[in-house]
Amino acid sequence: MVKFAAVVLAGGRARRLGGVDKVLLPVSGRTLLDRTIDAVAGAGPVVVVGPRRATAEPVLWTREDPPGSGPLAGVQAGLAALPAETALVAVLAGDHPHLTPGTLTRLRGALRANPGAAGAVLVDRNGEPQWLVGLWRVSSLRAAMPGEARDRSIRSVFARLDPVLVPAAGEEASDVDTPEDLHRARTPKG
Template sequence: MTDAPHDTVGVVLAGGLARRMGGGDKPLRTIGGRTILDHVLARLAPQCGTLVINANSDPARFEAFGLPVVPDTVADHPGPLAGVLAALDWTAEHRPAAEFVATAPGDCPFLPRDLVARLHAARLAGNADLAIAQSGGQAHPVIGLWRVALRADLRQALVEEDIRKISRWQARHACVTVDWPADPVDPFFNANTPEDLGAAERLAALLPD
């Protein structure tokens, strides 16, 4: 088996409740005439061999994107770690040759185009099982690489130990952090509120693409 970026399964985590956005699906809000999810997929797709969306409830709302929609595999939607576990479970079943999953939230329209490659390079250099992104010194635990072989441990942490905080579980394993500059645009800017959508429109104008 290999662990090159093109063998990595990319997963967009779109299972949040979007309370600060007023409900609904944040990834389906628009920036520059395209959904945020369109922006996320355009940046992540070239970096991964396979893409899936983690989302709960009716999968038909993502039908236009033509990707598998994977719901959480534990009850009561206990947060992003449940989405990560669902991604690991799906990968083990459908892409057994893939050793790693790369995750990104569905509300980050400016993801770096070297995200997966840099995370893999840092993971290899540090002989680690996990790699997470940060920008301007702020860690983003939900954006990272996850070794598929850790899925049983993650399930135990979620179901039996009631661990919800991502960084708490990551601290149990060899994990490295990779930093990106936050200027002129933070590549991990996320649109959580209606005001953030306006900010994203302005930030998009600063990017060459």
């Protein structure tokens, strides 16, 4: 049985970064995409939703249909690529530079402590759920997915599942959407 898989969303347009392929931007010598894949070490399979790119570790590739139809459609495509017996799936955006395997360990611990919960998601320092940094029971996600996911918000589906909210440690909930975010991600802390 596949116990833990990952779906990494890597298909955004990065408009606020001038349209660059942001998941290929380096932070501390690794691309944002490879840093995200590093955070799900031990997951199998790791499904990346977006155009094919070079990665340091092997992954499965898929695309939402049609390409560019939004993150929820990306999650739907990623779920379709998972083996039927997959029990848990990390759903992550590919632009979180400070995720670590420890992040996933904490999310997994929150799910173990709440066996009836559909999932566990990080909450940023402002108390906002980070819907694209979560660990979910695959059966719950599959049951909640709408027939048409195109251009629907992640929040509209994931919030109804009432996941366990896990406070982020340090900068792990931060993402890279703007040049300022990229600068902060590349600036050593301390």
